[in-house]
Amino acid sequence: MIKIKTVKGVREFYPEQMALRNYLYEKVRAASQSFGYQEYDGPFIETIDLYAAKSGEELVKKQSFTFQDRGGEVVTLRPELTPSLARMIAAKQGELTYPVRWWSFGPFWRYEQPQKGRTREFFQWNIDIIGVSSPEADAELIAVAATFLRSVGLSPERAVIYVNNRRLMEAEFDALGILPAKRLDVSNLIDRRSKMESQKWDEYALELGLTETQRDGLKEILGNFDLWKRSEELTRLFAALDVLGVKDYIKFDPSIMRGLLYYTGTVFEAFETSGSLNRSLLGGGRYDNLLEDVGGSPLSGMGFAMGDVGMGIILKEKGLLPEFPLTPALVLVTVFDETLLLKSYALASELRKEGLNAMVYPEVAKLPKQFKFADKMKMKVALVLGPDEVANGQVVVKNLSNGEQSAVARDGWVDTVRKLVT
């Protein structure tokens, strides 16, 4: 047999994995909808130009799946949703009702080195509120994230949402006399604060061209967890988060920066507290110029994204996943022999007509084999329709979890089954 391998970095969704994906989708939808967000989606394939217009061209060229289609156009499997969202908003900018609250859960592709929590093909939850810029709107979106975390069993002891504000940090950098040209380096430096040895970090800061005074000032800022009090935005944000009932998830952390691409205000990132995943579970922030590159007047918004891979790993690892049924049909209609095969089929049809999912063993086989099948599929009920039952107008209904069974008359058996599966 020839083995044909899968493409590097993709996953195959066997029913078990599919159940997890659908579970995440359900929870994402529930959290989004509970705050009134509408579901949308963009194309999975876009022109490269849509992404090249943005600041991270280097990343786009290196880390996206890009190819020529048969017509010669260079297209890309979408690595993110925000540019598509921006274009969709811009196209109908005048006719939308603001604030726009939209969410999406779909596939994305990034040509990166696969490792724990990272694949080349993954699903991502994207959610944005557009056309408002109040700290209270920021709070709402963070509350959506917290609501989701809570709904999948990630309590505040298990997950934390770290919050910071870019405007606040900019002001602090200004006060230290760190020039705007250095901001990217500084942001990078801050990201490494926890990853690097303290002494190495000190040296690295100077290598990047900071003065000792600036470096020490920066350290002071990063260690100051009351810094938020200087920001009206954050003060209001935290007050709103309190009222929204999710304050227990929130921690101010001045070292949360989130790259430097388009965030301008509040930024946040959620981490699982045991640290078994060394990346964030979700993250996002406020941006001011969503439509800049796609032709539209500036619109402010706030959004975040969450990948399915890391979240799936954590939920599995922490034992937070519910047990997914192996099969949607919890009832097996056994087949007694060849002459009764179609009677069993008819019996199953009756069940389905009553809204109960049911399977029939699709060929004549020994009963033990059929029961073993039902058992392996973790089904709850087995029906036996043999010559005796047919003669008496009955069906044997067997409860597979305790082994009890009884012959039930035709007019009552559907209810008996229904009671057992619910």
Added chain:
RNA sequence: GUGGGCGUAGCUCAACGGCAGAGCGCUUCCCUGUGGAGGAAGAUGUUGAGGGUUCGAAACCCUUCGCCCACCCCA
């Protein structure tokens, strides 16, 4: 792109230069109208691939492919 680890039965792994094995799973039977537990028997391999060293290679060496992990990066 850089570094590390690992490829042996369907799965998890052992054997580390001397007959390729175990557990789980699978098949059959104990049991021709009833599953889970138990007992008995059985099947299953290009040891990722190619080359080399050796009397002898799953093991050692070279090449190659694949997977995992970390770094880089993370829209």
